[in-house]
Amino acid sequence: MAKSNIKLHFLGTGTSQGIPIIGSDHPVCLSKNPKDKRLRSSLLLEKDGKIITIDSGPDFRQQMLRYNAQRLDGIIYTHEHNDHVLGLDDIRPLVFKSGEDLNVFGLSRVLKELHQRFPYIFIENKYPGVPTVIENVVENEKFLVAGFEIEPIKILHGTLPILGYLIDGKIAYLTDVKTIPEESIKKLKGVEVLIISALRVQNEHFSHILLDEAIRYSNLIGAKQTYFTHISHYLGFHDEVDVSLPNDKHLAYDTLEFVV
Secondary structure, X not given: OOOOOOEEEEEEOEOOOOEOOOOOOOOOOOOOOHHHOEOEXXXXXXXXXXXXXXXXXXXXHHHHHHHOOXXXXXXXXXXXXXXHHOOHHHHHHHHHHHOOOEEEEEOHHHHHHHHHHOHHHHOOOOOOOOOOEEEEEOOOOOEEEOOEEEEEEEEEEOOEEEEEEEXXXXXXXXXXXXXXXXXXXXXXXXXXXXXXXXXXXXXXXXXOXXXXXXXXXXXXXXXXXXXXXXXXXXXXXXHHHHHHOOOOEEEOOOOOEEEX
C-alpha cells in the first residue's frame, strides 16, 4: 500500500545564534529579505492529520505559533545541544490540549541530558502545570511515531555521534553534519528529498560541513532534491546563493513548505 504524502514545513533554518545575530552589523544580519531571517533549525512533518517535529530549539514557541499548530504527536531529537532542545517546555499548551503525554525520542545520552536541563519534567512529584512526556530510547532499529516510519541515520557532529533521520524511506534530515559514515550513505542512496546542513562558504569548521561539502554529500547520495539548512550569516544572502546552485539543490528558508 502506498504511503501517504507528507507535508514538510521548515520551522527554522539557522544555526545556534540564528540570523540576525544579536549586536551584529554583518550585511546579511541587516538584510530586509524575510528569507535571510533564520530561527534555530527544526523541521515539522504533517501526515494524515498527525504532526511531529525534529528537534525543539529555543524558538520553538514562536515557530509553532507561526505555523498555527493545533497538535503535536511527537518530537524526535538529533542531539542534545541547546539550539536543538531548549524549547521542550513549550510543548505545555499542546499537551494540556490533547490531555496526553507527549512521546519524545532520542539517544539514551540525549534523554539523560533532557533530565539535566528540565529536571522538573522528570521528577516523580511534579509541580502542577509542567509538561509531561513519555521517553523513547532510539537505537539502531526503525521505529514508528504517529504513523511515520523513522529510521535512525548515524552521523558525526565533529567527534560527537548524533542522529539524522530517514522518514518513510523518502525524506532524510541531517543537521549539524561533519561526517556521514559510509554505512549511512548506503542507507540514503537515491532518497527523494535530502535536507542537510551547510554552515557557510569558506573557513573550515571543526564540527560542521561547508556548502561545497554538503553539495558533495548530496551528489554522493544521489538525492533527487536537496535543501540546505542550519545556515549561518556567513553563507551569504539567500537569493544570491540560491540562484547559484544546481537546479536540484536549494537553500531552505523559514516557513518553506512543500509536499512529498
